[in-house]
Amino acid sequence: MIFFCEECGEKNDLEGSAFSNGKAVFQCRACGYRNAYSFCPRKKEIHRDKGRILKTICSFSEVIGVFLYDTENGVRETRMPDVLTRADIEILGREFFRSYTSGQSAYPDIQGMCIRIADKYFMVHRMPDHLLVVIVTRTPTLPDAVHKFILDLA
């Protein structure tokens, strides 16, 4: 699971042993700071850290853009290329959500979706709390680190 250092903001990948009495206790791999903070429920974590989560995903070279879509309230956070307007991204989110739920009506074990448009791949994954994360990449599979990061969030 990814935790961010309170001192420098570096992401730290922690194993289960790093949790003690509801706290994440670890030494930051970048600055050495000793972190010990309460572990918030995951849905609050996503909402609180959405900017940082998207920034982390965008830091991978294969990723072109990413946005979070709230299935009840529309786009929550976006780091998509400027060529797309907010309205374009709203439409993408809405149609991807429709397709995802439609697919689940036939196959309830669907865990994600990959849509290829031209030479870009739109990876759609469901998150807790009515959220979809949509990641646009140059490759048909997510980089391992991004995939692991998404699984941790979900």
Next chain:
Amino acid sequence: MVLMDCFSDIGRIKGVDQYVLVDNRGNIMIHDMTEFETVAEVVWSCGRSLSVLGKNKFKYAAFLRKNKNDFLIFPVGKYYLGVVERKGFVTDEVADAVMDFLNTRFDEIG
């Protein structure tokens, strides 16, 4: 008839387990699939929606399943093709194989 013969060969593509073809009104044209009626509706609804979204640049949609029998939808002219992938195959390789097949066959029959 020629068109339907062409589609019936889709089942021979490596990695393809089952398939269903619907037209742009949702009518089932041909299938080799269990529970084809439910799946055909999804193929039609998602295919139409994503085709509008991606215009003629929409290539395919892959639904990634826990049981690894991923499900794919392709736009094919005025039709939409749904394919259930055989377990153990790589989804984007199956997608490429289906697209190659469709491009070749449709070039042949015009």
